[in-house]
Amino acid sequence: MMLLKKYFIWSLALSIFAFGCEDDRDLVVAQLGDAPVIISPEAGLSVDITEDNLSDEFATISWTPADFGFAAAVxxxxxxxxxxxxxxxxVELGSSMSDDVSVINSKVNNIMVAKGLPGGEFTDMEIRVRASASDELDELISAAITVGVSPVAVEIDYPKLQVPGSYQGxxxxxxxxxxxxxxSDGTFDGYLYIGExxxxxxxxxxPSWDVNWGDTGADGTLDADGDNIVLGNAGVYRFSVDINTLTHSSLRTDWGxxxxxxxxGWDNDTDMTYDQGTGLWTVDIDLEGGKxxxxxxxxGWDLDLGDNDTDGKMEYGGADIPVAESGNYTVTLDLTNAIYTYTLTKN
Structure with a gap:
């Protein structure tokens, strides 16, 4: 009887083990392999961008496939x-589900000019490829290649996102x-006066309705052809949109x-006045030199602008702006373009 019982227990254990192994055969275990390797262009590529070749191809960037350990759409x-x-x-140059991306000179030129790199001078730039198969898996990233590029100083045609609504018909x-x-990376930012x-x-x-987004459910997530987005009281709103993640936010703003x-001092703002006609914020104020x-x-400090390079161009959370000498100033803040600027004009 004891022998029979032992035999039954071992048979049950073997059956459970065999059943478990059979289930495990259905599981796909990802074992990350080789990252993509850039094949073209070769490192050391040199491109002199001019006004005459802005529409020419910069390069077709190609690479070997990434290996995620299983058949995957990458x-x-x-x-x-x-x-x-x-x-x-x-900054993203392009994306693909295959093994190459074609890039034109104007794309690279706009990126370099936006970064403040000098025109007519060669700057070393690095290019890499990131591969993603799932949110649950780590990316595989290629080694970078270095290329030399001389941009041309031109007025940048920044990518735009329309904001049509009841406030403008x-x-x-x-x-x-x-x-x-x-x-030029799929993230958009700007300030618009909403008069109602x-x-x-x-x-x-x-400029068409073919591709548009609303927010069905008002949860901060953009939906293709979604519901209208509803704002609060009239005023100047900051709009932030990330097309890559399909998220957005809006904030009614008063600047000081x-x-x-x-x-x-650093404790109390001096309020600025908004001009609907020019879109500028201005204030006349006495300023102390050397500060x-x-x-x-x-x-508040949730959102502020400073100037990292003291060049009149502003950055969120940027450096404090020096005042050269004491006097009465007209201070202007311009948020109407892609690059935000300011002036301190002594009266």
């Missing part, structure tokens, strides 16, 4: 950044109601100037 993204920057400010072709992608309470709007890849050069100012929204 999305490849090609990125570029200044050499030595570790791709901290990488739902005019999807209106070039005055657009926001820009300053880095409870205005409704959408975003569109204009703050700093130890101002009468309120600093910044601009911020809604009397």
């Amino acid at each position: 999305n490849y993204k090609v990125e570029i950044d200044v050499a030595g920057n570790s791709f901290a400010e990488a 739902w005019d999807v072709e209106n070039e005055a109601t657009v926001i820009y992608s300053a880095n 309470d409870g205005a409704e709007h959408k975003f569109a890849d204009g 100037i703050i700093g130890d050069a101002t009468p309120g 600093f100012v910044k601009f911020r929204v809604n009397d």
